[in-house]
Amino acid sequence: MSEPRLIQALSDAEIAAIEAEVAHLPDRQSAAIEALQIVQRARGWVSDESLHACAQLLDMSDASLDSIATFYNLIFRHPVGKHVVMVCDSVSCFVMQGQRLRDRVAAALGVEMGQTTPDGSFTLLPIVCLGACDRAPVMLIDETLYGAEEIEDLDAVFAEYRG
Numbered sequence: 001m002s003e004p005r006l007i008q009a010l011s012d013a014e015i016a017a018i019e020a021e022v023a024h025l026p027d028r029q030s031a032a033i034e035a036l037q038i039v040q041r042a043r044g045w046v047s048d049e050s051l052h053a054c055a056q057l058l059d060m061s062d063a064s065l066d067s068i069a070t071f072y073n074l075i076f077r078h079p080v081g082k083h084v085v086m087v088c089d090s091v092s093c094f095v096m097q098g099q100r101l102r103d104r105v106a107a108a109l110g111v112e113m114g115q116t117t118p119d120g121s122f123t124l125l126p127i128v129c130l131g132a133c134d135r136a137p138v139m140l141i142d143e144t145l146y147g148a149e150e151i152e153d154l155d156a157v158f159a160e161y162r163g
Helices: 003-009 012-022 028-043 048-057 062-071 091-095 098-109 154-162
Strands: 083-088 122-127 139-141 144-146
Touching (some): 012 028, 028 048, 083 098, 091 098
Antiparallel strands (some): 139 144
């Protein structure tokens, strides 16, 4: 594809941010994860079109970049809600009644794992480990970690994000 197509698919700010990352790395492909994160921060997820543009910018095939994007569970390849709720399903959280938390969160949001609330406010996803076993069970909303003690009143927690 031509350069104008690339420019349409990525904003000037996204291209500049990706190029800034590339400048610090040994080769263009090494910026793959950073490029995907830049696009996701700007758009909420990485569409096929933006993935193609990133691959082109990084001199990679779409398939190679998509394999990276789909390997990392924090890169979203489908639209997500305004807030992403990730419930840890590691062994530690499971032992500490993680399934109960998962069920409570799903009930509070009115969705199942992998779904987005009808108003587009929340997407509920599992995550393998959040690395906070000492606070198990845990969930992450956007970039805020909630341990067992902070999530007694889920309605109050979610109300903070609906505001």
